[in-house]
Amino acid sequence: MTHDSESPRAWRAVLEHVERRLLDGDLLPGERLPGERALAADLGVGRSSVREALRVLEAMGLIRTASGSGPNAGAIIVATPGGAMSALMRLQVAAHGFPVADIVRTRLILETSVAGELADAASGTGTAPDLDAAERLLDAMDSPDLEPAEFLALDAAFHLALAEASGNQVVTATMAGLRSGIEGYALDGLARIDDWHATSARLRSEHRGVVEAIRAADAAAARSRIHDHISGYYAETFPETTPVNA
Amino acid sequence: MTHDSESPRAWRAVLEHVERRLLDGDLLPGERLPGERALAADLGVGRSSVREALRVLEAMGLIRTASGSGPNAGAIIVATPGGAMSALMRLQVAAHGFPVADIVRTRLILETSVAGELADAASGTGTAPDLDAAERLLDAMDSPDLEPAEFLALDAAFHLALAEASGNQVVTATMAGLRSGIEGYALDGLARIDDWHATSARLRSEHRGVVEAIRAADAAAARSRIHDHISGYYAETFPETTPVNA
DNA sequence: CATGCTACTGTGGTCAGACCACATCGGCGC
């Protein structure tokens, strides 16, 4: 009943309140938000409105909620953009907001750039990029008795590991989202592969080639190899897709 | 299918139900979702749980809701990823999930690639990219009596117009999000500019140079000019920021 | 005195019901 204001949506007021507290440094990652009831009382809105705002924050990867009591309970500020980006891309693809071809084009842009950056970093005198995680995944992909779906999951993890190695959290989260957006199509595309054995062998070889070019600090080769790797795969599995330029 | 173990959350069931209906083609953009009460009854959950799911869908840019009656009322499937991406990036920056430096680095990657693509498209025999909207914005920025904040808004719109011209909706939405994420910093940065007149003149000139390179189908020049334009501006306003490589 | 179990407390999660503001549309009165 607190004559708050003109804002037509109460839950938006909650969202803005939390965002402001974040920007002001009042709330830091790891800290807890006030309880839903307290937040509702403070802002003069109902608890349901608070919950709707918290739901949005949770979907955006801003908070994690837990029931019960103790320091682990409640809404805790985290920053896990990967899941949020994945949900966003997945839903946008489902609603035809993001054409699959644009997802692939964007993936091409980001991965090509990441590979080039990694190679450049390898050439510098400073710390070389950490490719251990990526290579461990490549080793796992050499296992001969992998289901195609398992191989695909490792493949996705490898590409994500490259992004992580670049140290760019925005690119990492975005690539996780892009991958999620086309996951369904990737699984469908498995059925189109005639000779899976040959295809997986080629993919493995291409992966090694990319890492090799990065290690050799050959940015141009890293770029072109990862580009050809991705566009070649999509050309094979989705020949009807609009050809990706770039 | 990454069938994650079911969480006992009712609102997630609603979310997944809507997503499946989207994927199955039952729900198309422009169509209306069932009413909240009907949805609650159909899925056997409370209306508040339905509302929490709808709130997430709205935040993700999937639906638009309107009160009242008639064909425009209710929850209508739309696909406006720009707003969702902006909110996501803005919140992640606020929660320190996305370092500002990574936002800038990603912007550099995407815009450089977009400029190159546009120049390549201009060289092809097909339809040249539509740069009219971008150039109209440049004309507006030539107005001598613009507040710095107004100039900045037009600047952002110009860069977004380039992305739109590339025809990649994922990149367009992502760039809108990146811009939103650093909007606060950009406004703060205005205070650091000593000679705004000189700076704005330089920015205008650089913008024209980018468009000129695209029109001339000089991809290399377009890439380097947009790269220098962006990194130069951030180097000027945020010299303390970790130097962006790439 | 130490220990183990048990209520207590506070958290989010959910549901039900009740209003309100709003926009449309059918029907009554003119």
Add this chain to the structure above:
DNA sequence: GCGCCGATGTGGTCTGACCACAGTAGCATG
């Protein structure tokens, strides 16, 4: 035939009530 006006149904919000859960204090017991 025309115009106004209430019936209707929508989302938006609030309230209050439960539930499951996880710590924690405190009692009972050895």
